[in-house]
Amino acid sequence: MKRCKVIALIICSVVVVICTAMIIRINIQFPKAEDKSYTIDNPADIDGVIVKPLSYQICTIDEYSQISSEYSKVKDEKKDKCRIVVLTISIENTTEEVADYTPSFIFVSEELNAFNGAIPIGSGSRHCTLLPHETKEMKLRAYIGASQLDEKNLDKLDSSTITLVYSFYPYRRKLVFSR
Template identity: 50%
Template sequence: MKHCKLIVLCISSIAIVICAVMIIRINVLYPNAEVISYTKDNPVDINGLEVKPIDYSVYTLDEFSEISSEYDRYLKRENKDKKRVVVFTLSVRNTTDDIISYSPSFVMVIEELCASNGAFPIINNDNPSQQSINVLPGEERQLVLKSMLSTSMLKYENFDKIESSTMTLVYSFYPYRRKLVFDKR
């Protein structure tokens, strides 16, 4: 019986050592992402397009429906008070001699509230399929994105904290976590 316990102990010890070595190896091969933040004063250059975070606003669905017809279909639902729309304004400027077609791809993250969701351009009613913009050489334009938060992404008690939180739009996660940081209001 003692012999059997010794064998089990040796096998368990070897398994623990192998697991520890594998965990250390993975952490050496794939370290945590380096965080690079861009602000209004320090814009990012994405392939010749200078992107600068300007500001954000938080709306209820009723408030957002007054400025956009995009969420009219949601207004008849029961839990519309448990949803918020965050609208981001970005400035984009073409620094190249070529026309740039830009399709924004961001994830809105509120780190202190542990909330996130995709951020998409507000749909143009004239062309609802348009998800990209063309920026002429030297041209500067404003780009407006929206992201919806609901109680499945954030506790209802935290909805009042959204406006005072630091909003980020993350566009690259690894090996560098690149994000646009919007100032608190």
Template identity: 50%
Template sequence: MKRYKWGILTIILVILITCIGMIIRINVLFPNAKVITYTSDNPADLDGLIIKPVNYKVYTMEEYSEISSRYKNIQGEKADKSRVVVLNILLKNTTEDIITYYPSGNMVIEKLHARNGVTLQEPDKMTVTVMPGEELEVGLHAYIGPSQLDYKLFDKIDSSTVTFVYSYYPYRQRIVFNK
């Protein structure tokens, strides 16, 4: 009977050591992402396309329906518990080539743990074409509904840091917006 207890204990110990070794190996192979922050004073440069944050604004669904028809179907209680965050960025092409920019990333409010993907504010466009030497101001919008953030926390958005995260690994690259 003692022999079985020692055998089971040995098997459990081998499994435990193997699991710990695998966790350490994964953490060595894939360390935490390095955070790189861009601001209006230090804009992001994506292969010659400068992306500079301008500002952001939080809209109620009623306010947003006055400037866009994108969320006209959201009404009533759901509209009261939803917001749209518009991130305005300045794109500048510093190359001699035509650049087609596709906004890929998430609007993140880190303090409140809210996030959602962004798209161009113009409903019929998926990309922006920036000619050599051209500067364009572009609006990106992100919908925030009950599944992204509790509606009771909407008044805390303006006192939180709003970012546009466009890369998560191996570098977490984020653009920080000011009100």
């Protein structure tokens, strides 16, 4: 009986050592992503398309319904438990060719750790075609509800750092919005 306990203890110790070594190896091989922030003064260049974060607005469902009828069927009891963040970006084609651009962003509220996908408002299409040297403004929206952020923190959303992240590894590239 004593011999079985010793063998089990040795096996468990070997498993712990192997798991620890694998975790250390993975962390060395894939270090933490480095942050790269882009602002209106320092815009991001995504394959020849310059993307600038212009502004954002945090809306209730009722305020957002003036922009779009997308959430008009939300029940009254849920309206106070969510917000819609409307983000405005500028996209400019700097190449000599027609650029096909499809925005792919994750909305992140840094301090509150709230996040959700950000998609274009209206037009029904996420795709945007830019002629050479053409500039367009695009509005995106991100829904923040109970599954993304606790209801008591909704009012803190306006004072947190608002970003759109478009790459997570090896660099965490993000557009940082200012009021």
